[in-house]
Amino acid sequence: xxxxxxxxxxxxxxxxxxxxxxxxxxxxxxxxxxxxxxxxxxxxxxxxxxxxxxxxxxxxxxxxxxxxxxxxxxxxxxxxxxxxxxxxxxxxxxxxxxxxxxxxxxxxxxxxxxxxxxxxxxxxxxxxxxxxxxxxxxxxxxxxxxxxxxxxxxxxxxxxxxxxxxxxxxxxxxxxxxxxxxxxxxxxxxxxxxxxxxxxxxxxxxxxxxxxxxxxxxxxxxxxxxxxx
Amino acid sequence: xxxxxxxxxxxxxxxxxxxxxxxxxxxxxxxxxxxxxxxxxxxxxxxxxxxxxxxxxxxxxxxxxxxxxxxxxxxxxxxxxxxxxxxxxxxxxxxxxxxxxxxxxxxxxxxxxxxxxxxxxxxxxxxxxxxxxxxxxxxxxxxxxxxxxxxxxxxxxx
Numbered sequence: 001x002x003x004x005x006x007x008x009x010x011x012x013x014x015x016x017x018x019x020x021x022x023x024x025x026x027x028x029x030x031x032x033x034x035x036x037x038x039x040x041x042x043x044x045x046x047x048x049x050x051x052x053x054x055x056x057x058x059x060x061x062x063x064x065x066x067x068x069x070x071x072x073x074x075x076x077x078x079x080x081x082x083x084x085x086x087x088x089x090x091x092x093x094x095x096x097x098x099x100x101x102x103x104x105x106x107x108x109x110x111x112x113x114x115x116x117x118x119x120x121x122x123x124x125x126x127x128x129x130x131x132x133x134x135x136x137x138x139x140x141x142x143x144x145x146x147x148x149x150x151x152x153x154x155x156x157x158x159x160x161x162x163x164x165x166x167x168x169x170x171x172x173x174x175x176x177x178x179x180x181x182x183x184x185x186x187x188x189x190x191x192x193x194x195x196x197x198x199x200x201x202x203x204x205x206x207x208x209x210x211x212x213x214x215x216x217x218x219x220x221x222x223x224x225x226x227x228x229x
Numbered sequence: 230x231x232x233x234x235x236x237x238x239x240x241x242x243x244x245x246x247x248x249x250x251x252x253x254x255x256x257x258x259x260x261x262x263x264x265x266x267x268x269x270x271x272x273x274x275x276x277x278x279x280x281x282x283x284x285x286x287x288x289x290x291x292x293x294x295x296x297x298x299x300x301x302x303x304x305x306x307x308x309x310x311x312x313x314x315x316x317x318x319x320x321x322x323x324x325x326x327x328x329x330x331x332x333x334x335x336x337x338x339x340x341x342x343x344x345x346x347x348x349x350x351x352x353x354x355x356x357x358x359x360x361x362x363x364x365x366x367x368x369x370x371x372x373x374x375x376x377x378x379x380x381x382x383x384x385x386x387x
Contacts, residue, residue: 020242023249034256042263044359052259056252067242 021145024064025160028138031057032164036221061138075137076192085191092181093198097205104209124203129196135161135179136186136195149187157183165220170210178202275300275354276328277316277369281384285339290316290354290369291329301355302369304338306348312338313355340382347376347385 031053039049065075072078139160143153161179165171182195206218219226277290277300290300303313318335328334336352350373353366374387 017242020245020249024245027249027252031252031256034260038260038263042267044362049263053256056255060248060252063248064242064245067245 018146021142024060025139025142025146025156027060028057028134029160029163031060032134033221036164036223038222040222057134061134064138064142070141074190075133075141076186076190076195077133077137078191079193081189081191082194085185085189085194086197088185088189089182089194089198093201096178096202100202100205101209104211108211121204121207124207125196125200128199128203129192132182132192132195132199136183136190137192140183140186144187154180154183154187168220168224171218171220174202174206269294270358271356271363271365272367273356275356275367275369277302277334277352277354279350279352279370279373281350281373281375281382282337283381285337285382286350286352286373286375287335287337288316288352288369289320289323289328289334290336290352291323291334292354292356296329297331299333301357302336303353303355303366305351305353306340306343308349308351311340311343314338316354340377341380343377345377345379347374349374349387 034053035050039047039053043049064070135157140153140157143156147153147156158176158179161183162172162176165175178199182198186192186195203218273292273294275290276293278288280287286304288302290302292298292300300316301313302316304311314336316336317333318337319332320335321332323329323334324332338352352369354369356365356367357363358365374385375382376385
């Protein structure tokens with residue numbers, strides 16, 4: 001009798017934890033979508049308003065890590081598995097970079113150029129690390145609470161990464177495939193530095209070579225439409 | 230309840246539910262505030278009038294959020310843009326009625342280039358926002374109908 005009660009209580013607690021993790025994923029995703037879709041059209045010229053949902057999401061993520069007793073090492077800010085993780089992502093990243101350069105050359109042909117380095121690209125490594133932290137260090141970990149490690153949680157991460165890059169069809173496809181590969185790699189070897197390096201390599205290749213008609217200068221959300229309203 | 234079950238329950242992140250609720254509430258308030266500010270910034274109520282005068286269409290227009298600003302008005306005759314001016318003529322009656330702090334909100338559209346007959350006139354107040362990237366139009370009052378005969382306008386009922 002007591003064993004039955006214990007089992008049903010355990011099931012209820014696990015279900016509650018899964019629901020909570022799912023809510024966390026939805027909450028952080030909503031913050032991201034507000035930043036991408038609501039700020040620019042509703043408060044043109046006040047792009048710093050994006051800090052409101054960003055800081056709220058950050059506060060939630062930090063609190064969640066503390067509440068769940070996750071350390072920086074658990075999340076993936078570590079060096080002990082850097083090379084193992086790098087080995088996992090190196091070949092897919094290299095393949096992606098070669099495909100992107102070849103694709104850009106095929107599409108542009110005689111107009112193919114390597115664009116000069118823009119100052120804001122200097123921030124790209126930090127931005128890539130932050131994105132991978134939010135995507136893998138938070139969303140992937142919560143997705144694993146909801147669905148467990150494996151195809152379901154990896155697919156959810158890839159889908160969300162794709163969603164955050166809409167409405168750009170090119171980036172949506174690229175981020176779905178890339179997000180899937182990186183999420184799978186993270187579940188095997190949780191190291192954010194290796195994933196951020198892979199993310200940075202693909203981003204910088206796109207910035208330098210891909211025709212802007214495809215990438216719209218890597219704009220996503222409302223900004224994609226190139227409007228400043 | 231066994232000790233094991235208690236331990237399991239204690240492992241649940243208890244502060245997360247209130248944190249998620251507070252975050253959702255703050256984001257909702259933030260969005261609502263943005264939407265309200267957007268609405269007032271983009272569509273500030275423009276009050277005014279459209280009057281048929283013997284030699285044109287007269288009236289006044291005041292941006293009720295910024296009563297000291299001048300409003301651009303556009304005249305549409307039979308749904309075609311015919312003319313645009315800044316409403317900055319003297320209209321002391323607008324101040325007396327308490328609609329504006331100064332009298333410089335009147336406009337006048339002389340009508341010379343349209344044919345005789347009955348026409349519809351509609352005046353829109355134009356508002357620029359979003360660092361001049363956005364222009365919105367609001368109808369000032371209802372459309373008026375007039376008959377033009379030998380260069381003289383007469384209001385007609387519709």
